[in-house]
Amino acid sequence: MTDIHIKADKVSFSYNKQQTVLSDIGFSVRKNEIAAFVGPNGGGKTTLLRLIAGLLKPESGVIELNGRCRALSESAQLISYVPQYAKFDKQFPMTVFDVVLTGLIKPFGFYSKADKDAAMQALQYVSLEALKNRSVADLSGGQMQRMLIARALVSPKEVLLLDEPTANIDQESSDQLKSLISDLSQSITVLLVTHDTGFLNNLVNRLFLVNKTLRELSISDHYCQLDSYEPLSLIQNNTPMPLVNTTKTEEHTL
Numbered sequence: 001m002t003d004i005h006i007k008a009d010k011v012s013f014s015y016n017k018q019q020t021v022l023s024d025i026g027f028s029v030r031k032n033e034i035a036a037f038v039g040p041n042g043g044g045k046t047t048l049l050r051l052i053a054g055l056l057k058p059e060s061g062v063i064e065l066n067g068r069c070r071a072l073s074e075s076a077q078l079i080s081y082v083p084q085y086a087k088f089d090k091q092f093p094m095t096v097f098d099v100v101l102t103g104l105i106k107p108f109g110f111y112s113k114a115d116k117d118a119a120m121q122a123l124q125y126v127s128l129e130a131l132k133n134r135s136v137a138d139l140s141g142g143q144m145q146r147m148l149i150a151r152a153l154v155s156p157k158e159v160l161l162l163d164e165p166t167a168n169i170d171q172e173s174s175d176q177l178k179s180l181i182s183d184l185s186q187s188i189t190v191l192l193v194t195h196d197t198g199f200l201n202n203l204v205n206r207l208f209l210v211n212k213t214l215r216e217l218s219i220s221d222h223y224c225q226l227d228s229y230e231p232l233s234l235i236q237n238n239t240p241m242p243l244v245n246t247t248k249t250e251e252h253t254l
C-alpha cells in the first residue's frame, strides 16, 4: 500500500502548442507532506500548479491524485488552488466573511446555516474570526492571504496549492503563514510555489527545482544558506543544491 498522494509522470505541456513550457516532469508527494516548487521566472511553476489543479491538461503524461487521474470537477472537490496575485477589488463592498463564503459554490448565492458555520470555522482556523465583518479593503497583505486560505478550505479538501503565498507580506505575517501551513499539513497535503526560499526553512519536506524540467533537490539535515540559493545559477551550472535544512521536524507542530 502506498501513501503517494500526488504523482506526475512524464508530463509535458505547452500553451497553444507553441513553445514547450514543461517537459517530461515527474515527481511524487506523499500525504501530509509540504512540497515546494522553486525556480527562475518563467520556469513553469505556476503552470505546473495549474496542471495539478486540473485547470490545464497535460499534452502528454499523467497527473494522478490517490493513484488515478481526475476530471476537473472531481479535482475541484479535492484540491484548492490559491493563485498568485489573487486580488479583490478593494472598492468592492465585501466583508471577510462574504469572501470566505464564496469558496462554496452555491446556486443564486444562497447559503445555509451549515455553510455559514463552515465559513466561521475556516476563519477560526486561520485566526481571522475577529475580522469577519471587516471590509476586504481594510485587510493587510498577510490577512488577505489568510482569508484566501480560509476561502480555499471552507469545504474540506485533500490538497492545498499556494502560488507565491508570501508575496507582498511582511516578516511577521510570513511567520504566521508559515505556522498556518505547517498546521494545515497535519490534515492535508500542501504544494506551494515561491521565490522566498527563506520561507521554506524548517517547513518543507520536499523541494523541486522547476525550469522547464523538474529536478528534486536534496534536503539535508545540515544547515547551509538557503537564503543565498539562486535557482537560475544552479540550473545553468548544473551544480547540486547547497545543503539546506528545510526538513520539517517530527515535533514541528503548532
Ligand SMILES: Nc1ncnc2c1ncn2[C@@H]1O[C@H](COP(=O)(O)OP(=O)(O)OP(=O)(O)O)[C@@H](O)[C@H]1O
Pocket: 015, 021, 039, 040, 041, 042, 043, 044, 045, 046, 047, 048
Ligand atoms: N496563458 C498563457 N499563455 C501563453 N503562455 C503563457 C501563459 N501563461 C504562462 N505562459 C508562459 O509560460 C511560461 C511559464 O510561465 P509560468 O507562469 O508557469 O512560470 P513561473 O515559473 O510561475 O514564473 P514566475 O516565477 O515569474 O511566476 C512563461 O514563458 C510564460 O510566459
